[in-house]
Amino acid sequence: MVYTRRTIWPLVIGIIMVAYAYLVQSGNMAALIKFLNTGRYVGEMVTLGYAFGGVAILVGLWHLLAAPREGHADYYLSTVAGVMFIMLVAFIVKWGLDPLMGLWGRQARPALGFNFASVLNLNYVVMGIIAGIVVVNVFRVPGWAENGVRLSRLGLKTGVILLGALYSFAELAQLGKLSVLMIGVFVLGSVWLVLLIGVRRNLPNSMTGVLSSGVGVCGVSAAVAAAPVVQAKSLEIAYTIGTILLFGVLCMFLFPIIGRGLGMGYIQFGAWAGTGILNSAQVAGAALAFQPGGIETLKVAEIFNITRVLFLPIIVLWLAVWYVRREQAAQRTVQQVDAMQVVISKFPLFVLGFILMFLLSSTGIFAPARHYQGAYFDNSDRALMKKDRTGKEINNYLRDSEVATLQKEIGKITRADQKAALERLAQNKKIMSEADDAVVRGIINAKALSKEGTAVLTKAHRVVRHTAAKISKFRDLIAWFFTFGLVGLGMQITMQSIRQAGGAPLVIGSIVGVIKAVGSLIVVLLLVAETI
Amino acid sequence: MEDKFDRGSALTIFPSDRHEDLMALALALIIAALVYFLV
Numbered sequence: 001m002v003y004t005r006r007t008i009w010p011l012v013i014g015i016i017m018v019a020y021a022y023l024v025q026s027g028n029m030a031a032l033i034k035f036l037n038t039g040r041y042v043g044e045m046v047t048l049g050y051a052f053g054g055v056a057i058l059v060g061l062w063h064l065l066a067a068p069r070e071g072h073a074d075y076y077l078s079t080v081a082g083v084m085f086i087m088l089v090a091f092i093v094k095w096g097l098d099p100l101m102g103l104w105g106r107q108a109r110p111a112l113g114f115n116f117a118s119v120l121n122l123n124y125v126v127m128g129i130i131a132g133i134v135v136v137n138v139f140r141v142p143g144w145a146e147n148g149v150r151l152s153r154l155g156l157k158t159g160v161i162l163l164g165a166l167y168s169f170a171e172l173a174q175l176g177k178l179s180v181l182m183i184g185v186f187v188l189g190s191v192w193l194v195l196l197i198g199v200r201r202n203l204p205n206s207m208t209g210v211l212s213s214g215v216g217v218c219g220v221s222a223a224v225a226a227a228p229v230v231q232a233k234s235l236e237i238a239y240t241i242g243t244i245l246l247f248g249v250l251c252m253f254l255f256p257i258i259g260r261g262l263g264m265g266y267i268q269f270g271a272w273a274g275t276g277i278l279n280s281a282q283v284a285g286a287a288l289a290f291q292p293g294g295i296e297t298l299k300v301a302e303i304f305n306i307t308r309v310l311f312l313p314i315i316v317l318w319l320a321v322w323y324v325r326r327e328q329a330a331q332r333t334v335q336q337v338d339a340m341q342v343v344i345s346k347f348p349l350f351v352l353g354f355i356l357m358f359l360l361s362s363t364g365i366f367a368p369a370r371h372y373q374g375a376y377f378d379n380s381d382r383a384l385m386k387k388d389r390t391g392k393e394i395n396n397y398l399r400d401s402e403v404a405t406l407q408k409e410i411g412k413i414t415r416a417d418q419k420a421a422l423e424r425l426a427q428n429k430k431i432m433s434e435a436d437d438a439v440v441r442g443i444i445n446a447k448a449l450s451k452e453g454t455a456v457l458t459k460a461h462r463v464v465r466h467t468a469a470k471i472s473k474f475r476d477l478i479a480w481f482f483t484f485g486l487v488g489l490g491m492q493i494t495m496q497s498i499r500q501a502g503g504a505p506l507v508i509g510s511i512v513g514v515i516k517a518v519g520s521l522i523v524v525l526l527l528v529a530e531t532i
Numbered sequence: 533m534e535d536k537f538d539r540g541s542a543l544t545i546f547p548s549d550r551h552e553d554l555m556a557l558a559l560a561l562i563i564a565a566l567v568y569f570l571v
Contacts, residue, residue, distance in 0.1 A: 001538045079545060146536060150545045157556035162563060221549065349553035353560060365568055473571045477563060492543060 003078035011060025021049025082148015098124035132490020152488020159481035164357030191216035219279030225346035243509035248282035274304020367468030374471035
C-alpha cells in the first residue's frame with residue numbers, strides 16, 4: 001500500500017505558514033497583532049512559521065513531484081503532511097481563534113452579564129480539540145493527512161516524557177506523597193467497585209475485569225493491558241474503550257468549567273483531574289484547558305496520572321488472581337496466562353521515560369538540581385555581576401544607600417533568625433544562603449518593614465533567584481507537543497468510536513466514573529491546600 | 533479509519549504501543565540533547 005497522495009495541499013500549507021511568518025516579521029501584521037493582543041506570541045509565530053512552513057514546502061514538493069513506492073520511506077514520510085495539517089489548525093486556533101474569542105467574550109459581557117469565553121472555557125486547548133472533532137466528524141480528515149493524525153499519541157507521550165525534566169526532587173517529594181495516597185485510594189477503590197457491581201449484575205467476568213482496569217487505572221491502555229489476563233473478547237474491549245472515551249471526553253470539557261467555578265488553584269485542579277478523569281490523554285487536555293497560559297496544572301495532573309499508571313502492575317496481578325478464582329468457582333476451565341509476562345510486555349514504557357528524564361534533569365544539566373519550578377538560588381559573583389546588551393557592567397549587590405535603609409529598619413524585627421538574616425544581608429550586601437532567602441521572603445510577605453525597606457529586600461531576593469533558560473525552553477516545547485497531540489486527538493474522536501459504548505458496561509462505568517470524579521473532588525477541596 | 537491502514541492501527545502508525553513508547557523516548561532524548569547544547 002502506498003500512503004503518499006499526490007496533492008498540492010502540503011505545499012499550500014507551507015506557503016501560508018512561511019508567508020505568515022514573513023508578514024509578522026516585517027511588521028505588516030502589527031495592526032492585527034495589536035487588535036488581538038497577541039504580541040507575546042510574535043517570537044513563536046516567526047520561528048514556528050518558518051520552521052514548519054519550510055518543512056511543509058519541501059514535503060509538498062515531494063508529494064507533487066516524487067513517485068513514491070511502497071516501503072518505509074513512503075510510510076513514514078507520508079506522516080509529515082498530516083503533522084503540518086494539525087499544526088496549521090493549532091496555529092489558527094492559538095494565534096487567531098483563542099484571542100478573538102477572548103475579545104468577543106469581553107465585548108459581549110455588558111450585554112450578556114458574563115464573559116461567555118471565560119465561563120465556557122473557550123481557550124486554544126478546548127477549541128483545538130473541538131476543531132479536531134469537527135474536522136473528523138463533519139468534514140473528514142483529508143486522505144493525505146490521515147497517516148500524520150496517527151502521530152498525535154506520539155506527541156502526547158513525548159510531551160509527558162519531556163515533562164520529567166521540569167520537576168525537582170522537592171516538588172516531586174511534595175506531590176508524590178499526596179498522589180500516592182489519593183491515587184491508591186481511588187484506583188483501588190474504583191477497581192473494587194466495578195468488580196463488585198459487575199458481579200452483582202452478572203456481567204461476564206472478562207467484561208467486568210477489563211472494565212475495572214480501564215475505569216480504575218488510566219483508561220484505554222490499562223484496559224488493553226488487562227485484557228489478556230481476564231481473557232477479554234474484542235467486543236468487550238471495544239465496549240470498555242467506548243465507555244472510557246465517552247466519559248473522558250465529557251470530563252475533559254466539564255472539569256475545567258467546574259474547576260474555575262469553584263475557584264480551584266493549579267495544584268487542586270491538577271490533583272483532581274489526574275485522579276478523577278479516566279483516560280491519560282483527557283487528563284492532559286483538561287489540565288491545559290484549565291490553565292492554557294502555563295503548565296503548572298499539567299505538571300501536577302501528570303504526576304497523579306503517572307502515579308496511577310505505576311499502579312497498573314498491581315491491578316493486572318490482582319485481576320489475574322480474581323479472574324482465575326471466579327472462573328474456577330464457576331467450574332469453568334481457565335486458560336493459564338502468565339500475569340507477570342503480561343505486566344512486563346504491556347507496561348507503558350513512556351512512564352519509565354518520564355522517570356529517566358527526571359533523573360537526567362536531577363543531575364543538574366538543565367538547571368541546578370535544587371531548582372524549584374525552574375527557579376534556583378545563586379548568589380555568586382558571576383550571578384550578581386552581569387553585563388547588559390551594550391556591554392556595561394551591572395552590579396546587583398546592594399548599594400550603600402540601600403544597606404543604610406536596611407540597617408535603620410532591622411530594629412523593627414524581633415525574631416532572632418530574621419534579625420540575623422538581615423544583619424548578614426546588610427553586612428555582605430547580598431543574601432547569603434537559600435535559608436536566608438526563605439526568611440527574607442517571609443519578611444517581605446509579612447510587610448514587616450517600611451515600603452522602602454521592603455523594596456530593598458525585594459531587590460535582594462530577586463537578584464539571587466534565577467530562571468533556568470533551558471527549563472523555560474522545555475516549557476514552551478512541551479506546551480506545543482501537547483497542543484499538537486490534543487488537536488490530533490480531537491481528530492481521532494469519531495462518533496463511531498464513541499457509539500461503541502453501551503449497555504451494562506456504560507452504566508457501570510458511568511456510575512463508578514461519577515463516584516470517582518465527585519469523591520476525588522470532595523477530597524481535593526477538603527484536604528489539598530494550594531501550597532500543599 | 534481501521535481499514536485504511538495495512539500497518540499500525542487506527543490510533544498509531546507504529547506496530548505496537550511498545551514501539552510508540554520507544555519512539556517517544558528517542559524523540560524526547562533528541563530534543564533534550566538539542567535544548568542542552570543549543571539553549
